[in-house]
Amino acid sequence: MSAHPLEPSREQLSTWFRQVETTVLDHLDGMATADSGGPLGEAGLALADEVSTPLPDEPLEGGLTEVLRLVGRAAEATLNTTSPGYLAYVPGGGIPTAALADTWSNVFNRFTGLAAAAPALCRLEADVLTWLAHEFGYDDRARGLLTSGGSLANFSAVVAAREKLLGEDVDLRTATAYTSGQVHHCIAKCTRLAGLPFANLRQVDVDDRWRLDPDALRKAIAADRAAGQRPFLIVASSGTTNTGAIDPLPELAAIAKEEDLWLHVDGAYGAAFVLCDEGRRRLEGLGEADSITFDPHKGLFLPYGTGCLLVKDGEDLRRAHRVGASYLQDFDALDRSREAPSATDYGPELSRDYRGLRIWLPFMLHGTRVFRETLAEKIEVARYIHDELVELVEGGAPLEIVAEPQLSIGAFRLKRRDGESLDDWNRRNTRLQDGINDRQRVRLSSTNLPVHDGAAFTLRTCVLSFRTHEEHGRKFLEDLRGALEDLT
Amino acid sequence: MSAHPLEPSREQLSTWFRQVETTVLDHLDGMATADSGGPLGEAGLALADEVSTPLPDEPLEGGLTEVLRLVGRAAEATLNTTSPGYLAYVPGGGIPTAALADTWSNVFNRFTGLAAAAPALCRLEADVLTWLAHEFGYDDRARGLLTSGGSLANFSAVVAAREKLLGEDVDLRTATAYTSGQVHHCIAKCTRLAGLPFANLRQVDVDDRWRLDPDALRKAIAADRAAGQRPFLIVASSGTTNTGAIDPLPELAAIAKEEDLWLHVDGAYGAAFVLCDEGRRRLEGLGEADSITFDPHKGLFLPYGTGCLLVKDGEDLRRAHRVGASYLQDFDALDRSREAPSATDYGPELSRDYRGLRIWLPFMLHGTRVFRETLAEKIEVARYIHDELVELVEGGAPLEIVAEPQLSIGAFRLKRRDGESLDDWNRRNTRLQDGINDRQRVRLSSTNLPVHDGAAFTLRTCVLSFRTHEEHGRKFLEDLRGALEDLT
Numbered sequence: 001m002s003a004h005p006l007e008p009s010r011e012q013l014s015t016w017f018r019q020v021e022t023t024v025l026d027h028l029d030g031m032a033t034a035d036s037g038g039p040l041g042e043a044g045l046a047l048a049d050e051v052s053t054p055l056p057d058e059p060l061e062g063g064l065t066e067v068l069r070l071v072g073r074a075a076e077a078t079l080n081t082t083s084p085g086y087l088a089y090v091p092g093g094g095i096p097t098a099a100l101a102d103t104w105s106n107v108f109n110r111f112t113g114l115a116a117a118a119p120a121l122c123r124l125e126a127d128v129l130t131w132l133a134h135e136f137g138y139d140d141r142a143r144g145l146l147t148s149g150g151s152l153a154n155f156s157a158v159v160a161a162r163e164k165l166l167g168e169d170v171d172l173r174t175a176t177a178y179t180s181g182q183v184h185h186c187i188a189k190c191t192r193l194a195g196l197p198f199a200n201l202r203q204v205d206v207d208d209r210w211r212l213d214p215d216a217l218r219k220a221i222a223a224d225r226a227a228g229q230r231p232f233l234i235v236a237s238s239g240t241t242n243t244g245a246i247d248p249l250p251e252l253a254a255i256a257k258e259e260d261l262w263l264h265v266d267g268a269y270g271a272a273f274v275l276c277d278e279g280r281r282r283l284e285g286l287g288e289a290d291s292i293t294f295d296p297h298k299g300l301f302l303p304y305g306t307g308c309l310l311v312k313d314g315e316d317l318r319r320a321h322r323v324g325a326s327y328l329q330d331f332d333a334l335d336r337s338r339e340a341p342s343a344t345d346y347g348p349e350l351s352r353d354y355r356g357l358r359i360w361l362p363f364m365l366h367g368t369r370v371f372r373e374t375l376a377e378k379i380e381v382a383r384y385i386h387d388e389l390v391e392l393v394e395g396g397a398p399l400e401i402v403a404e405p406q407l408s409i410g411a412f413r414l415k416r417r418d419g420e421s422l423d424d425w426n427r428r429n430t431r432l433q434d435g436i437n438d439r440q441r442v443r444l445s446s447t448n449l450p451v452h453d454g455a456a457f458t459l460r461t462c463v464l465s466f467r468t469h470e471e472h473g474r475k476f477l478e479d480l481r482g483a484l485e486d487l488t
Numbered sequence: 489m490s491a492h493p494l495e496p497s498r499e500q501l502s503t504w505f506r507q508v509e510t511t512v513l514d515h516l517d518g519m520a521t522a523d524s525g526g527p528l529g530e531a532g533l534a535l536a537d538e539v540s541t542p543l544p545d546e547p548l549e550g551g552l553t554e555v556l557r558l559v560g561r562a563a564e565a566t567l568n569t570t571s572p573g574y575l576a577y578v579p580g581g582g583i584p585t586a587a588l589a590d591t592w593s594n595v596f597n598r599f600t601g602l603a604a605a606a607p608a609l610c611r612l613e614a615d616v617l618t619w620l621a622h623e624f625g626y627d628d629r630a631r632g633l634l635t636s637g638g639s640l641a642n643f644s645a646v647v648a649a650r651e652k653l654l655g656e657d658v659d660l661r662t663a664t665a666y667t668s669g670q671v672h673h674c675i676a677k678c679t680r681l682a683g684l685p686f687a688n689l690r691q692v693d694v695d696d697r698w699r700l701d702p703d704a705l706r707k708a709i710a711a712d713r714a715a716g717q718r719p720f721l722i723v724a725s726s727g728t729t730n731t732g733a734i735d736p737l738p739e740l741a742a743i744a745k746e747e748d749l750w751l752h753v754d755g756a757y758g759a760a761f762v763l764c765d766e767g768r769r770r771l772e773g774l775g776e777a778d779s780i781t782f783d784p785h786k787g788l789f790l791p792y793g794t795g796c797l798l799v800k801d802g803e804d805l806r807r808a809h810r811v812g813a814s815y816l817q818d819f820d821a822l823d824r825s826r827e828a829p830s831a832t833d834y835g836p837e838l839s840r841d842y843r844g845l846r847i848w849l850p851f852m853l854h855g856t857r858v859f860r861e862t863l864a865e866k867i868e869v870a871r872y873i874h875d876e877l878v879e880l881v882e883g884g885a886p887l888e889i890v891a892e893p894q895l896s897i898g899a900f901r902l903k904r905r906d907g908e909s910l911d912d913w914n915r916r917n918t919r920l921q922d923g924i925n926d927r928q929r930v931r932l933s934s935t936n937l938p939v940h941d942g943a944a945f946t947l948r949t950c951v952l953s954f955r956t957h958e959e960h961g962r963k964f965l966e967d968l969r970g971a972l973e974d975l976t
Contacts, residue, residue: 004862004954004955005854005858006581006583006585006789006850006854006858006862006954007516007519007583007584007954007955008584008585010513010516010517013513013516013584013585014509014513016585016588016853017505017509017513017587017588018509020588020591020592021502021505021506021509021591023592024591024592024595024596025498025501025502025505027595027596028495028498028501028595029498031495040604040605040607040822041822041823042823044604044607044608045607045823045826045827047607047608048607048608048610048611048827048828049611050608051608051611051612052611052612052615053615053852054615055615055616055619055851055852055856056851056852056855056856057855057856057857058855058857059852059853059854059855060852060853060855063853064588064853067849067852067853068592070612070852071592071609071612071845071849073608074606074608074609074611074612075596075598075606075608075609076608077606077607077608077609078598078599078605078606078608078609079598079599079605079606080598081597081598081599082596082597082598089599089815090839092597092599092839093494093597094594094595094596094597095494095495096495096496096501096594096595097494097496097501097504098594099505099590099591099594099595100504100505100508100552102587102590102591102594103508103509103512103587103590103591104508104511104512104556104559105791106582106584106586106587106590106791107512107515107516107582107584107587107791108512108515108563108570108582109569109570109580109581109582109791109792110563110566110567110568110569110570110792111566111567111569111577111580111792112792116528116532117528117566117567118562118563118565118566118567119528119532119533119535119536119565120532120535120536120538120539120561120562120563120564120565120566121559121562121563121565121566122536123536123537123539123540123562124539124540124558124559124562127540127541127542127543128543131543148636148837148840148841149837149838149839149840150838150839151836151837151838151839152640152836152837155836159681162683168680168685168686169661169685170661171659171660171661172659172660172683173657173658173659184813185811185812185813185816186811186836186838188811189809189811189836190836192656192811193647193681193682193836194681194682194683195660195682195683195684196683197656197657198656241813241815242814242815295839297839298839301494303593303594303595303597303841304597304598304599304600304839304840304841304842305839305840305841307839321677323673323674323676323677323680324673325672325673325729326730326935326936326937326943327577327729327730327933327934327935327948328673329934329935329936329945330921330933330934334528334529335529335530335533338533339533339536340536348639348640348643348674348677348678348681349636349637349639349640350637350638350639350674351578351580351637351638351639351783351785351786351792351793351795352636352637352792352793353636353791353792353793354792357559361555361559362494363543363544364541364543364544364547364548364555364558365504365547365548365551365552365555366493366494366547367544367545367546367547367548368543368544368545369545369546370493370494374492374494433818445815445818446815446817446818447814447815447817448814448817449814455814457817460815466492466494466495467492467495
């Protein structure tokens with residue numbers, strides 16, 4: 001019907017939608033038995049060369065079929081973050097129904113940065129954020145902001161804290177923030193982006209379970225005050241990436257109160273567990289924080305591109321982000337007091353994708369209970385893996401457990417041999433990890449953790465995909481045993 | 489097949505995909521005759537109350553049908569940013585084929601923050617960014633970053649400039665940046681987010697075509713240097729939101745060079761016009777900038793959520809954003825030198841949506857020529873509107889042209905009557921705008937522009953949707969004439 005090439009006919013578009021539908025449904029059919037990642041390294045680079053295609057003046061020959069072939073090939077060289085055996089980094093399940101929301105959002109393409117321009121759509125987003133805020137222990141003063149991920153959520157929290165406690169008239173070289181050495185590296189990036197020198201993010205010691213040590217924190221703050229610095233922010237983790245450690249939130253909240261500091265909790269990986277009873281118990285004190293980051297693209301199993309910041313007193317966030325503009329004046333004639341909050345008043349963006357629908361629609365379509373139950377199951381699977389590891393160790397396997405899961409991440413490694421050099425030990429652990437991953441059923445990733453003479457290569461298991469069940473924990477344990485045998 | 493509720497059966501998912509397909513195709517069928525926005529204000533608030541639905545424990549009764557009904561209702565109270573008569577703010581066409589990309593990305597859900605984890609997918613994204621960088625006048629040293637929109641692209645540019653020219657050891661209260669008073673308000677937000685006091689973004693005078701005045705800029709820089717401040721950044725606009733003004737890029741580039749400052753160009757709205765011959769002529773000097781923001785969700789007609797930053801020397805961007813982490817060590821074993829650039833090394837995000845496919849796929853499916861031609865047509869439609877306005881004025885209509893389109897934005901208003909108060913004048917212009925918008929065929933938005941005794945309400949026309957053709961310009965002119973008659 002339409003003459004413009006960017007507005008294909010209904011028939012053409014329908015054909016294209018069906019092609020993509022078939023592609024993704026076929027892909028999902030294979031998911032239960034999918035391995036956890038194709039070739040990276042050399043093979044991946046070769047594949048990159050293979051699929052790279054000069055941008056054509058005219059439509060690519062072969063049309064969408066060829067386009068999907070190229071992208072499908074490209075996907076062969078990836079970590080399969082959505083596969084059930086993926087226990088590396090933090091899994092990203094990507095529930096398929098989120099695609100329904102994005103298809104609607106892309107085609108309707110409404111501007112949702114200001115509630116005045118789309119009051120009812122922004123209300124649906126606000127409904128989700130309000131619900132989440134209450135689940136996390138906040139009251140109606142709270143405000144939420146959907147971001148592309150945890151990094152930008154953490155950044156907006158840092159900015160809100162800076163704005164509230166330091167204001168404009170301060171030399172940021174005197175401002176100091178506190179976190180554990182186990183925190184996600186994006187916190188260092190965030191404080192630097194916000195104008196602090198890297199060194200002003202103080203790394204405080206942790207206890208034997210990798211949790212920020214409150215006494216060490218007190219001392220660090222006191223030392224900085226004595227030196228004329230201006231402490232303003234504590235960043236705790238509720239589930240570190242390395243070992244899943246939950247910092248002692250109630251104690252940290254008390255310190256923040258005494259010292260008049262902002263307490264932010266980076267729960268990008270772990271805070272969503274508050275939605276299930278067991279997780280809520282373990283995350284005691286979370287609601288006392290001034291702000292919380294959590295990633296719906298992790299703990300709510302959504303596709304990448306969905307982070308969330310919750311701030312206990314929404315006005316703190318608004319004051320740090322609201323800027324007016326003359327070309328937006330038409331909206332000022334409307335009654336803003338009864339509107340849903342506008343994302344642009346609470347974060348750095350103006351135009352943005354309508355992220356709200358991506359959460360709202362799956363909650364509506366599946367209900368909230370299944371999310372709670374699925375999170376509870378992840379804790380159980382992680383517990384199962386841990387119990388089996390303990391049994392292995394007790395049975396004489398040359399392993400040591402480095403971190404018992406505080407939520408769904410655990411860490412372990414080969415025990416160091418008497419007199420073994422750090423390098424040799426790390427090499428053995430690297431080989432152990434390769435031995436597991438090369439079996440292509442589960443995938444682990446590693447980290448470094450401090451030991452007396454350096455940093456020890458340590459294996460992690462992170463259970464978070466909605467597709468990962470006890471059977472995949474069992475596969476991991478089988479492959480661990482196999483890899484251990486191969487090592488000896 | 490699958491037992492897990494978050495993994496519906498193939499049949500169920502297919503049914504859902506088809507329902508959404510029908511919804512969006514029906515919506516597109518009505519687009520050619522769609523009006524430019526449903527009820528906002530009171531009616532919008534009422535609709536927000538109507539659609540608001542408590543988050544259910546169990547799947548919502550009525551399932552996806554009810555979900556789509558609610559969202560469809562909610563969409564009735566929105567600015568229809570995608571309709572052909574939408575000339576307000578900056579239109580967002582949202583080419584439907586972008587939805588194909590997001591459906592694939594959502595379901596495959598690959599981690600594309602680090603090229604090592606998805607080398608071939610990241611290569612496709614890099615291919616688009618390299619192509620764009622060349623189109624914008626950059627060479628192979630350039631790097632691009634896809635963001636959620638112009639605000640965050642501008643922010644990363646500010647940070648790169650701050651990092652390169654000031655480094656860590658500076659009191660940011662002494663750092664100053666320069667822009668015109670016509671710049672987008674997000675620049676003030678960006679510099680504040682990056683740690684500068686608001687006042688340190690100096691607003692320099694403009695000439696009679698709303699372009700930053702190079703002489704005034706020189707004076708402002710000299711004054712700051714004399715006062716001990718540390719100038720580091722000029723932010724020019726290539727297409728202001730207010731009037732579409734293009735700052736004099738060659739002169740500004742020369743000043744930046746002389747003064748050793750970073751020149752950033754905010755071309756969120758306008759820089760994409762470089763893809764067509766006429767636009768490239770008008771944007772002379774763009775490639776001399778150190779960095780350029782442009783929004784594919786504006787000038788490439790993509791759905792919201794797709795911004796882009798291009799930096800002439802990619803290393804400047806990388807140095808401002810690269811932070812390592814022990815839990816990413818597995819990637820360090822790979823050969824990074826031959827990989828595509830990793831988004832996380834060049835911007836604030838780690839996990840993020842796979843934005844690259846959203847641009848790559850439409851370019852492949854439609855070819856690049858149609859994008860160039862469509863942009864050229866927008867300049868022509870804006871020129872047509874301007875010529876007709878000139879004729880109206882010459883024929884005695886009580887209008888004044890405030891800004892002739894430098895790209896595709898124009899501005900005009902009722903002429904002020906002798907002795908008329910500013911308030912009365914502004915009220916008459918508000919009524920003129922309402923008179924046009926109430927006809928529901930086209931939609932304009934307004935801005936304020938300085939006059940000797942304050943700020944004058946000024947109407948804008950922004951032609952940018954791929955759906956907006958000369959016929960819609962004609963409708964606007966008919967409705968303008970009608971509204972003018974109604975006023976008298």
